[in-house]
Amino acid sequence: MAALFGLFLFSFFACIARAQVPANQTFKFVNEGELGPYIVEYDGDYRMLGVFAAPFQLGFYNTTPNAFTLALRMGLTRSESLFRWVWEANRGNPVGENATLVFGRDGNLLLAHADGRVAWQTNTANKGVVGLELLPTGNMVLYDSKGNFVWQSFDYPTDTLLVGQSLKAGKTSKLVSRASEKENKDGAYSLVMEPKGVVLYYKSKSPKPLLYYRFPETYSNEKLPVDQLTFNCGPERGDGYAYPMTVEYFVANSSVGGFSPARPKYNSTLSFLRLGIDGNVRVYTYDDNVDWGAWEMTFRLFDGDQYWEESQCHLPERCGSFGICEESQCVACPSSHGLSGWSKTCAPEKLTSCEAKSFHYYKLEGVDHFSSQYTIGSATNEVDCGKKCTSDCKCLGYFYNRDSSRCWIAYDLKTLTKVANSTHVGYIKAPNH
Numbered sequence: 515m516a517a518l519f520g521l522f523l524f525s526f527f528a529c530i531a532r533a534q535v536p537a538n539q540t541f542k543f544v545n546e547g548e549l550g551p552y553i554v555e556y557d558g559d560y561r562m563l564g565v566f567a568a569p570f571q572l573g574f575y576n577t578t579p580n581a582f583t584l585a586l587r588m589g590l591t592r593s594e595s596l597f598r599w600v601w602e603a604n605r606g607n608p609v610g611e612n613a614t615l616v617f618g619r620d621g622n623l624l625l626a627h628a629d630g631r632v633a634w635q636t637n638t639a640n641k642g643v644v645g646l647e648l649l650p651t652g653n654m655v656l657y658d659s660k661g662n663f664v665w666q667s668f669d670y671p672t673d674t675l676l677v678g679q680s681l682k683a684g685k686t687s688k689l690v691s692r693a694s695e696k697e698n699k700d701g702a703y704s705l706v707m708e709p710k711g712v713v714l715y716y717k718s719k720s721p722k723p724l725l726y727y728r729f730p731e732t733y734s735n736e737k738l739p740v741d742q743l744t745f746n747c748g749p750e751r752g753d754g755y756a757y758p759m760t761v762e763y764f765v766a767n768s769s770v771g772g773f774s775p776a777r778p779k780y781n782s783t784l785s786f787l788r789l790g791i792d793g794n795v796r797v798y799t800y801d802d803n804v805d806w807g808a809w810e811m812t813f814r815l816f817d818g819d820q821y822w823e824e825s826q827c828h829l830p831e832r833c834g835s836f837g838i839c840e841e842s843q844c845v846a847c848p849s850s851h852g853l854s855g856w857s858k859t860c861a862p863e864k865l866t867s868c869e870a871k872s873f874h875y876y877k878l879e880g881v882d883h884f885s886s887q888y889t890i891g892s893a894t895n896e897v898d899c900g901k902k903c904t905s906d907c908k909c910l911g912y913f914y915n916r917d918s919s920r921c922w923i924a925y926d927l928k929t930l931t932k933v934a935n936s937t938h939v940g941y942i943k944a945p946n947h
């Protein structure tokens with residue numbers, strides 16, 4: 515059997531010699547605080563896990579003690595504060611000390627816990643893989659003898675798209691937010707490529723995730739659904755002075771539309787688009803021409819300044835578990851005793867039981883639920899809308915638009931948006947003490 519080569523190791527002390535090591539190599543991950551999380555044990559020696567292609571590097575990181583994620587980071591200098599993690603392998607399944615990362619002779623790249631349980635793998639055993647390479651675009655690839663990519667990290671985004679990376683039908687067709695700064699597991703938000711374009715969902719207590727945004731440009735050919743969405747950036751034709759970013763839709767490799775989140779006036783090739791912990795979508799750009807503050811937020815969907823960008827009030831959790839939002843600020847905490855000033859502790863009153871005699875409703879005028887803007891609600895009269903909520907244990911309140919005679923049942927209250935029109939009303943359940 516032909517020897518397989520692939521993982522390139524740089525010596526920890528001299529990051530120049532590019533050593534090829536046999537594919538059947540086990541890197542024992544050592545959690546050595548002093549040496550940093552990129553150090554692996556190899557041949558009884560401590561070395562850097564040397565999968566590197568400037569400005570990207572493969573390594574391990576953690577946000578809670580001894581729970582490590584294998585990930586790719588981006589940044590040009592060695593200063594920790596300048597790095598951003600842009601891809602991760604084992605979200606939701608962190609490894610601890612003595613975990614092993616094995617690039618097997620069979621072509622499989624496998625991360626295992628110390629006890630041997632598989633934490634993550636590429637599932638590429640016996641598929642002709644002959645090597646592994648990290649490309650300068652940030653795409654980590656396993657290739658066969660003809661140079662075809664058998665596996666690529668670009669096909670498995672989590673919450674981030676790098677320039678040139680796509681969501682693809684049949685592969686990964688959505689981004690899922692991270693739960694919190696500390697917890698690296700799936701959060702409540704997703705950015706989904708659908709047949710007509712991109713939408714944002716919030717996973718609440720309702721049976722179906724709630725739509726909280728639809729991107730401006732949609733495409734409408736029922737027979738040929740969008741099958742790819744690509745984040746890109748490149749110099750403008752002509753002067754090449756500005757670098758427009760694009761989110762482009764494709765059907766069978768042909769572009770059918772899209773939109774441009776930002777147009778920085780410098781080389782912004784080193785950018786990434788991320789669905790954040792708070793459900794906002796941002797683009798961050800790295801400009802290595804400055805010594806300080808090399809990262810810049812070049813786009814923010816909620817509270818941006820383009821005509822199609824949205825107020826922060828439309829982020830489901832802008833006001834935490836409960837609050838009224840106006841012009842991006844949380845301005846009031848509603849309760850059955852009236853409105854008071856908002857703080858992070860603002861929460862709906864706890865119901866004692868779901869029997870109709872144990873609660874009543876209080877009314878809020880001039881508010882919308884965050885889901886009212888992009889879901890049409892049901893066509894019913896106000897009384898029946900109330901009955902629907904009363905007979906549903908999980909319903910915490912209902913929202914009614916008297917102009918359009920539309921009804922929304924809420925399983926989560928979260929952020930309510932203040933609207934000028936008092937024909938938009940909300941009724942919130944409160945306990946009868």
Ligand SMILES: *[C@@H]1O[C@H](CO)[C@@H](O)[C@H](O)[C@H]1NC(C)=O
Nearest residue numbers: 538539540614616617618619
């Ligand atoms: C490396 O190869 C040897 C012999 O082919 C095998 O016994 C061993 O289990 C392999 N190690 C790993 C970590 O795959």
Ligand SMILES: *[C@@H]1O[C@H](CO)[C@@H](O)[C@H](O)[C@H]1NC(C)=O
Nearest residue numbers: 544580610611612613628629
């Ligand atoms: C890791 O390996 C070292 C050396 O074999 C051992 O002393 C240590 O207990 C191991 N740690 C865990 C968490 O398995």
Ligand SMILES: *[C@@H]1O[C@H](CO)[C@@H](O)[C@H](O)[C@H]1NC(C)=O
Nearest residue numbers: 662741742764765766767768
């Ligand atoms: C799209 O392009 C890829 C790569 O060039 C090719 O493999 C694939 O068959 C194309 N798909 C269609 C539907 O044309």
Ligand SMILES: *[C@@H]1O[C@H](CO)[C@@H](O)[C@H](O)[C@H]1NC(C)=O
Nearest residue numbers: 569650749754781782783784
């Ligand atoms: C823009 O930046 C990228 C990444 O650093 C680099 O590869 C490319 O050559 C740059 N383009 C120009 C025109 O300088």
Ligand SMILES: *[C@@H]1O[C@H](CO)[C@@H](O)[C@H](O)[C@H]1NC(C)=O
Nearest residue numbers: 917918933934935936937938
């Ligand atoms: C409320 O909405 C109705 C119907 O859309 C409209 O006729 C009315 O002018 C609005 N009132 C205010 C105060 O905006």
